[in-house]
Amino acid sequence: xxxxxxxxxxxxxxxxxxxxxxxxxxxxxxxxxxxxxxxxxxxxxxxxxxxxxxxxxxxxxxxxxxxxxxxxxxxxxxxxxxxxxxxxxxxxxxxxxxxxxxxxxxxxxxxxxxxxxxxxxxxxxxxxxxxxxxxxxxxxxxxxxxxxxxxxxxxxxxxxxxxxxxxxxxxxxxxxxxxxxxxxxxxxxxxxxxxxxxxxxxxxx
Numbered sequence: 001x002x003x004x005x006x007x008x009x010x011x012x013x014x015x016x017x018x019x020x021x022x023x024x025x026x027x028x029x030x031x032x033x034x035x036x037x038x039x040x041x042x043x044x045x046x047x048x049x050x051x052x053x054x055x056x057x058x059x060x061x062x063x064x065x066x067x068x069x070x071x072x073x074x075x076x077x078x079x080x081x082x083x084x085x086x087x088x089x090x091x092x093x094x095x096x097x098x099x100x101x102x103x104x105x106x107x108x109x110x111x112x113x114x115x116x117x118x119x120x121x122x123x124x125x126x127x128x129x130x131x132x133x134x135x136x137x138x139x140x141x142x143x144x145x146x147x148x149x150x151x152x153x154x155x156x157x158x159x160x161x162x163x164x165x166x167x168x169x170x171x172x173x174x175x176x177x178x179x180x181x182x183x184x185x186x187x188x189x190x191x192x193x194x195x196x197x198x199x200x201x202x203x204x205x
Contacts, residue, residue, distance in 0.1 A: 033058060033160055036085035036093040037068045038078070040109075048146040049094065052153030073109060092156050111135040119187050133179040133204065138188070143173035177201040 035053075037046065050060070058064040067090055069081040085093055107114065108129055115136030118125040125132075126139045133140035155168060181204040185192050197203050 031063070033064045033092075034088065034090040035064060035066050035156065036088070036090035037066055038081055038085060038093055038095040039070055040075075041070050041072060042068070043096070043145075045145040045149040049149035049153050052150040053156065056153060056157045058157075075106075092159055094152065094156065108132070111137070115184065119184050122188055124188060124190065125184070130177060130179045130202075133181045136181065136184055138181055138184045138190075140177070140179040142177050142179070144175035144177050147175045148173055180204065 039046075050066070053064065054060070060066065067085060067088055069085055071077045071081060082093070108131055111127075111129075111132045112135045115125065115132065117123075118138070119136065124139075125137045126141065127133060127137050128140065128142050130140045130142050151171060158168060159165060178200045179202045180192055180197060180200045182192060183204065
């Protein structure tokens with residue numbers, strides 16, 4: 001898959017998403033918009049993207065359809081999957097966590113092993129994805145990806161209506177989540193201050 005340039009795509013920082021158009025002015029009266037989803041694996045925040053599009057008037061089965069392509073642990077498949085979406089002539093491709101954008105999904109796929117290794121070697125750990133904390137990591141401080149995917153929907157809407165990606169500003173995340181898992185803290189003999197627990201968005205007991 002050829003390298004993408006700044007004017008060819010827009011991105012939301014923080015490891016979330018990138019989208020680029022394959023057809024200008026795709027949202028036309030009576031046209032069913034097709035959106036390609038290209039990623040390592042399915043991820044819950046994509047539901048926020050779909051809901052946000054729905055709120056903007058893109059109703060699945062009525063005027064929008066989705067084509068999903070997941071590498072399922074094999075990064076070498078991304079070029080073929082991307083070419084497949086291009087061959088289907090989708091209007092926009094949304095992607096996250098691939099080699100092309102914003103984080104290495106391999107570490108996420110190995111999150112349980114990494115968390116266990118940290119505990120066995122008595123290493124306090126901090127991560128940038130909440131999945132790591134849920135898998136047994138100590139702390140995750142992460143952008144709120146549901147919020148980022150909702151904002152990605154507004155970018156896709158503008159692109160489909162003819163806005164050039166190069167004219168859209170790059171946005172940084174503004175909402176962050178702090179997740180603390182007390183189980184590895186106990187295993188490591190650490191006391192997490194109550195003030196820090198109170199400031200957390202989620203505490204896993």
